[in-house]
Amino acid sequence: MALEITNISKSFDGLRVLDNITFKVEKNSFTCIIGESGCGKTTLLRIVSGLERADAGKVLFNGRKVEVNDVGFVFQDDRLLPWRTTLKNVAFGLEVRNDKKALEKAREVLKIVGLEGFENYYPKQLSGGMRQRVGIARALAINPKILLMDEPFAALDAQTRNRMQAELLEIWNKERKTVLFVTHNIDEAVYLADKIIVLSKRPARVVEEIEVELERPRDRTSLEFVGIRKRILELLSD
Amino acid sequence: MKLRIFAIFAFVLFWYCLVSSNFVELPYPHKVFFVFLHLLFNSEPVLGRTLIEHAIASIFRVLIASFVAFTIAIPLGIAMGWFERFNVFTSTIVEILRPIPPLAWIPLAYILFSKLTSPVQTAQLFIVFVGSFFPCLISVVDTARNTPLELIEMAKAFNADNRKILSSLVLPHSLQGIITGVRIGLGVGWMSIIAAEMLATSGAGLGYFIIVMYEVGGRTAEIISGMTLIGIIGYAMNWLLLKVEKLVMPWR
Numbered sequence: 464m465a466l467e468i469t470n471i472s473k474s475f476d477g478l479r480v481l482d483n484i485t486f487k488v489e490k491n492s493f494t495c496i497i498g499e500s501g502c503g504k505t506t507l508l509r510i511v512s513g514l515e516r517a518d519a520g521k522v523l524f525n526g527r528k529v530e531v532n533d534v535g536f537v538f539q540d541d542r543l544l545p546w547r548t549t550l551k552n553v554a555f556g557l558e559v560r561n562d563k564k565a566l567e568k569a570r571e572v573l574k575i576v577g578l579e580g581f582e583n584y585y586p587k588q589l590s591g592g593m594r595q596r597v598g599i600a601r602a603l604a605i606n607p608k609i610l611l612m613d614e615p616f617a618a619l620d621a622q623t624r625n626r627m628q629a630e631l632l633e634i635w636n637k638e639r640k641t642v643l644f645v646t647h648n649i650d651e652a653v654y655l656a657d658k659i660i661v662l663s664k665r666p667a668r669v670v671e672e673i674e675v676e677l678e679r680p681r682d683r684t685s686l687e688f689v690g691i692r693k694r695i696l697e698l699l700s701d
Numbered sequence: 702m703k704l705r706i707f708a709i710f711a712f713v714l715f716w717y718c719l720v721s722s723n724f725v726e727l728p729y730p731h732k733v734f735f736v737f738l739h740l741l742f743n744s745e746p747v748l749g750r751t752l753i754e755h756a757i758a759s760i761f762r763v764l765i766a767s768f769v770a771f772t773i774a775i776p777l778g779i780a781m782g783w784f785e786r787f788n789v790f791t792s793t794i795v796e797i798l799r800p801i802p803p804l805a806w807i808p809l810a811y812i813l814f815s816k817l818t819s820p821v822q823t824a825q826l827f828i829v830f831v832g833s834f835f836p837c838l839i840s841v842v843d844t845a846r847n848t849p850l851e852l853i854e855m856a857k858a859f860n861a862d863n864r865k866i867l868s869s870l871v872l873p874h875s876l877q878g879i880i881t882g883v884r885i886g887l888g889v890g891w892m893s894i895i896a897a898e899m900l901a902t903s904g905a906g907l908g909y910f911i912i913v914m915y916e917v918g919g920r921t922a923e924i925i926s927g928m929t930l931i932g933i934i935g936y937a938m939n940w941l942l943l944k945v946e947k948l949v950m951p952w953r
Contacts, residue, residue: 514858531860542855546873546952555869556859585952605859 471520498662535602766829782845803832832893837882844878
């Protein structure tokens with residue numbers, strides 16, 4: 464029971480972006496993919512979600528192909544529909560699935576992400592952090608088995624970002640999903656992940672898989688935490 | 702607000718100076734003002750109608766013709782924005798017809814509809830149609846085409862089909878273009894009807910009123926009264942639609 468990424472390669476116009484990527488994400492675990500900007504992390508996530516086709520290799524979930532209904536996607540830019548309220552944005556994926564209880568379920572998920580009372584706000588009226596929470600709620604609402612997150616906190620300021628990381632872990636505790644989280648922020652990866660996949664510069668290859676076995680909530684200043692950060696920093700600057 | 706009052710004050714003052722200079726043939730503002738007030742509700746003897754009646758006749762024509770224009774332009778615009786090949790096909794013709802001013806259609810329009818029972822009315826409606834159709838179409842096509850690709854990709858990531866993307870993304874995104882298109886279309890339609898009314902007898906209408914006042918002997922105060930009402934109505938239509946815009950798009 465896991466998400467298996469096997470020998471994935473991808474080129475754009477002859478430019479090799481992903482080079483034979485292989486790793487495994489355990490069921491209901493939190494995995495971070497880290498690499499420099501532009502190394503192909505997003506492309507990898509898009510291939511897992513089915514938005515993009517790989518040139519070679521395969522992605523399997525529990526031994527079968529990943530289906531659209533397995534995946535909830537959270538984007539770097541929140542990608543909320545500006546003409547929809549918070550509630551209707553969260554209900555979008557459910558509407559697509561013709562869920563009769565779309566609004567009811569959306570309301571429930573909004574509670575989970577701590578946005579109760581903001582149902583009728585438009586995206587423009589929300590802060591960056593709140594908008595990302597709506598984006599997360601939208602992905603959770605369709606009750607996916609896999610949550611794909613593409614640098615969801617990259618556009619937030621440092622404090623909001625730290626708070627959102629803690630909140631994301633709380634949400635994840637309530638709603639266990641298999642999470643694949645892309646970031647270029649080392650601190651973020653060490654704070655969040657059970658396992659960190661370190662990618663090289665383009666063309667991206669898996670440099671190392673690091674298991675993070677620290678207790679949560681993690682102390683960003685502890686020796687072990689800093690030690691893992693240092694290790695990743697060395698790997699990335701090679 | 703203070704600045705606005707000052708602007709009107711300055712304009713009237715300038716008008717007085719202009720008349721006093723004897724450089725142009727123009728009545729004093731207060732004279733026009735009283736004629737205007739009088740004609741609003743009292744019949745002018747030559748045509749036997751009040752200014753309000755003339756205005757209603759013109760507005761009525763614009764509303765009918767523009768309504769028909771928008772009913773065609775909005776769905777057509779969405780379709781052109783959605784199907785790229787259809788857009789290439791259609792815009793080829795649109796881009797040639799669009800630069801022709803509505804007024805240039807007037808002679809042809811009177812001939813085109815000469816077999817109908819009310820050729821003048823029909824031709825006038827047609828000219829307004831031409832005037833309001835193209836600005837609306839262009840505006841709708843533009844917003845429909847520019848539905849953000851990131852949002853469409855988001856919808857696809859959530860497994861939305863084309864129908865859902867059209868109804869939940871392209872249509873709401875095009876609303877801005879629809880409203881702007883209606884606003885500009887009505888504005889151009891309003892200009893077109895005044896011109897069209899000047900060129901043929903139709904019994905009533907602000908354009909008709911102005912030209913008749915000219916023909917019976919250059920009654921300047923009456924002419925300016927008619928022009929003033931044209932300006933006020935054009936302004937009011939624009940203002941109203943800007944309010945509607947805020948009402949139907951509360952997310953902006």
